Amino acid sequence: MSAPGMLDERESGRPSDIASVDRLLSAPAFAALIERHGRTPVTVALREHLTSLRHAALAGSLARSSLPEAVIAAAVEARLAETARAALRPVFNLTGTVLHTNLGRALLPEEAVRAVAQALTAPVNLEFDLDSGERGERDTIVEGLLCELTGAQAATVVNNNAAGVLLMLGALAARREVIVSRGELIEIGGSFRLPDIMRRAGAKLIEVGTTNRTHGYDYAQALSARTALLMKVHTSNYAISGFTSAVALPELVELGRGHGVPVAVDLGSGSLVDLTRWQLPAEPTVRDAVAAGADLVAFSADKLLGGPQAGLLVGRGDLIKRLRLDPLKRALRVSKLTLAALEAVLALYRAPELLPARLPTLRLLTRPPLEMRSQAARLRPLLERALGEAYEVTDTPMRSQIGSGALPVDELPSHGLAIRAARRTGASLERLEAALRALPRPVIGRLAEKTLWLDLRCLEAGDEAAFAAQIAMLNP
Ligand SMILES: *Cc1c(COP(=O)(O)O)cnc(C)c1O
Secondary structure, eight states, X not given: OOOTTOOOTTTSOOGGGSOOHHHHHTSHHHHHHHHHHOHHHHHHHHXXXXXXXXXXXXXXXXXXXXXXXXXXXXXXXXXXXXXXXXXXXXXXXXXXXXXXXXXXXXXXXXXXXXHHHHHHHSOXXXXXXXXXXXXXXXXXXHHHHHHHHHOOSEEEEESSHHHHHHHHHHHHHTTSEEEEEGGGOOEETTTEEHHHHHHHTXXXXXXXXXXXXXXXXXXXXXXXXXXEEEEEEOOTTOOOOSSOBOOOHHHHHHHHHHHTOOEEEEEETOBSSOGGGGTOOOXXXXXXXXXXXXXXXXXXXXSTTOOSSOEEEEEOHHHHHHHHHSHHHHHHOOOHHHHHHHHHHHHHTTSGGGHHHHOHHHHHHTOOHHHHHHHHHHHHHHHHHHHGGGEEEEEEEEEEBOBTTBSSSOOEEEXXXXXXXXXXXXXXXXXXXXXXXXSSSOEEOEEETTEEEEEGGGOOHHHHHHHHHHHHHOOO
16 A cells, blocks of 8 residues: 555656756746746746655655646746735635724725825825925824814824824823823733833823722822823723723813813724714714813724724824924824825715715625625525535624724624534534635634634625635635
8 A cells, every 4th residue: 555645656757857947947838937927036936846846756756747848837837926926915804893903904995095096106295385385294184184073273193093192192291190090991902001001101100090980089189290191091892881980081171171281082993973873883983072172182093984004193282283293203103105095084074974885994884784694695505515515504693893992892783604514524614714714815704603604794795706706616
């Protein structure tokens, strides 16, 4: 008996049967490859391929059918295609989490894509005042829109919300104290922890109250000449329920005003519009925080707002000016690509009633479950055919999440496919999950409770045919 892959001794090619690099490179089949990919990449890929053939020959498992020039050229071409494939690739997000941080959060509208393409290919007035012909400030590109949409006096933009909070604390509270409720000392995604950011910014955290209850007098007692800020943090990814008490923003603002201490809010996702008008769960709006008297509000541009990755800070003109003058601002500033995309997305907010049609994030969040249900009915037979007897596929209601820490408790009714391994077939859900990830456009689902869940909320109509074509190629 020979080992699997072993060939009969007379069948297996020997190392000496393999053509040399030089001979192959001058063969016609390779001339075309060199023309298309360049001599160096072709030579590197060819050497690698010949090494693998030599190893097979030594192991007695080299099929003679893999020796002709044309076959070697095809194998080298496949290697080149593999190398040329971008590391950052489109995937199908069937996790059920719309704003998935690991999958790039918000998808941007066409308007933003066009604006970015333009900013990439033509010079732009990034820091150039077209009225005076003098040097300008890049913040002004979106400051007007941000003030219009939030009611704030001034605005600035940095790389992300974590950077926004770092800048706020570093510029306004270094070597001084910041008072925060113990119920709001958040950790987001494992790497954003408020006490750590506070330390890095050189500010001293003064924790007040308890995990479940903090009162106005807790803040009042902690105020001193060293207090730089009173800070509220939106508890984005958890909810404290039961016997609880928190100090509302207006009360904190009153306390701050009485002592001449600014009140800053990390709103996390925040929203520029009231989401309940689309029957989505309530999320605090930036405008409400500004109207309640917050002196500074920090929030993300790529969470519920549906824009590019950025951190937005809006509030009192004098405070924003101090942020702008801080050297940290220069280190945390955003590129023209971000500003181009952000301006295009913010402009859509001027017509809020059109947002579900124009802004992908809102379109996905407001998709009627009936749509996902009919998709599931169409896709189930395809998946059953591709997977065979070894798996059971059911179409079933499920619950999507908004994600990125927004609205952690509420879930959105959705529909999708649930795949389970049939008994006694040796089928493995882990292997199927890996096969889906290995497709040309990887399919990312969610493995839980011995079930692979494919939530169809983020599979829009335009992508369904591409998804179906791939499922037919599946080889679990
Ligand atoms: C998400 C979040 C952050 C971090 O924002 P990024 O844009 O991811 O840097 C900070 N604070 C709160 C409350 C958040 O929800």
